[in-house]
Each structure stands twice: as structure tokens, then as C-alpha cells.
Amino acid sequence: MNRKKPKKSDNVLWRLCRKAVLLLLIIGIPFLFFTSTFQLKKIDVVGNERYTKEQITEQLLQSKLDSYTPILYMKYRYFTQFHYPFVEKIDMEMVDNHTITVYVYEKQVAGCVEFMGEYLYFDKDGIVVESSSSQIENIPMIQGLEYNKIILHEKLEVQKDELFDVIINLTQLIHKYDLDVDTITFNKASEVTIDCGGIKVLLGKKRTYDEALSELKNIMAEAEGMDIIIDMSNYVKGTDHIIAKPKKATE
Structure with a gap:
């Protein structure tokens, strides 16, 4: 009795599905872990007098990626300068996975x-x-x-x-x-x-x-x-x- 050979297209589809599942496991699970573990929930602002906490926070969060604690910390700590009128500079401290403290140094205006x-x-x-x-x-x-x-x-x-x-x-x-x-x-x-x-x-x-x-x-x-x-x-x-x-x- 002759067995039917699986179609070549079925084999290709199966391999693609396995690769997709593997890729999902490799990327998807770490991504889900990262987004749940490092979701930014709290920003403390210290040293601000001329501006409110809300104004500083709004200026900091420029994209969706900024809503993750390590990304926001690394961005302003090493790669991007904070530009805002009458602000000389800022420093950041990553308190925990969900909290950042921002230290604001305002320009001294006479x-x-x-x-x-x-x-x-x-x-x-x-x-x-x-x-x-x-x-x-x-x-x-x-x-x-x-x-x-x-x-x-x-x-x-x-x-x-x-x-x-x-x-x-x-x-x-x-x-x-x-x-x-x-x-x-x-x-x-x-x-x-x-x-x-x-x-x-x-x-x-x-x-x-x-x-x-x-x-x-x-x-x-x-x-x-x-x-x-x-x-x-x-x-x-x-x-x-x-x-x-x-x-x-x-x-």
C-alpha cells in the first residue's frame, strides 16, 4: 500500500510556523517580562521651584519608550540633554524598577x-x-x-x-x-x-x-x-x- 507523501508546500508552511513560534518565544517572552518588570509608575521631582512636577514630567516623556524605567534613565543619563527654559541640567536616580527621581538644577536668575x-x-x-x-x-x-x-x-x-x-x-x-x-x-x-x-x-x-x-x-x-x-x-x-x-x- 502506497503512502501519500506530504506536499512540499505543507512542509514549508510547517517550518515557517515553527520559526514563528520560536521567534515569538525568543523575543516575545523577554519583551513581556521587560514591559511588566520595568513599567514606569512614578517620577519624583526634586529641586524644582519655577516649574511644577507635571511640567517637568511632561517634558521628560517624549515617546512610549520613555515609559520604561531603564530606558528613560539611560536616555537622559548618557545620551540626551534635557532642554527646558531656565533649567541648567537634571540628574536622575533609578530608585527601583518602577520609580525614578529627577533632580532639577534651575538657572539662578538675578x-x-x-x-x-x-x-x-x-x-x-x-x-x-x-x-x-x-x-x-x-x-x-x-x-x-x-x-x-x-x-x-x-x-x-x-x-x-x-x-x-x-x-x-x-x-x-x-x-x-x-x-x-x-x-x-x-x-x-x-x-x-x-x-x-x-x-x-x-x-x-x-x-x-x-x-x-x-x-x-x-x-x-x-x-x-x-x-x-x-x-x-x-x-x-x-x-x-x-x-x-x-x-x-x-x-
């Missing part, structure tokens, strides 16, 4: 100037670190100056070199004494006026403003919410050369 419709922000050394089309809150705006040039990542240049030192001194002291200053304005005589909400403070022209701003910190605690002008242009430590009057009286 003040802001407006130039050709853009807001340019500089650090404590006067280096322009960032530009933006909108003004950021809680960063003092410098007004009344002329600028020789403003180039990103270079030192701010103004019409008088000595004014640069004044600007840096003022912005550092404002940060030191935690004063809420909206604008720092220079007049033609290089005299300084600062605006703190509804309060305008005349500081005049001094070699250093440390003593005046130290005293202003105490005054602001009592003058909060008032709409007044405080004249400290002749203030000397240990004296009472401070004049406060309503703004309306001067209009």
Missing part, C-alpha cells in the same frame, strides 16, 4: 531686561542665561538703561561700566533680603528707584545699597499693602533720614 520685544534674563554674574517672549514673575525688571549689546550666554553690557556693578549689587541684595521687587529704575543721574507692589522706594545714588535694603526689609513688614512712596535717598545707618508719604499727595 534680573531681567527688555530688548527688542524680548525679555532677557541674567544671572548674578551678569551673564544672559535665557530669553523669553513673556515676563516671568518674581524677577526684577531693570529699566532706564541703554545697552551696547545683549547676546545670549554673554555678559550684559550697559552704557556705563559702573552701572553694571550697581545692578548686580542690587539684585544680589534683593535676593539676600527676600524683597518682592517688580522693577529697578535708573534715571539720567543714575539714581535708583525700586517698585515693590504698591510701594515705590527712592534709593538715590550710593556706593552700596546694603544698609538701605537691610532697613527696607524691616520697613516693608509694616508697610505691606500701603500705596506710598518711601524716600531713602539720604538714608544713613543709625539715622532717621527716611520719609514716607502717600503716592496721591505727590501726583
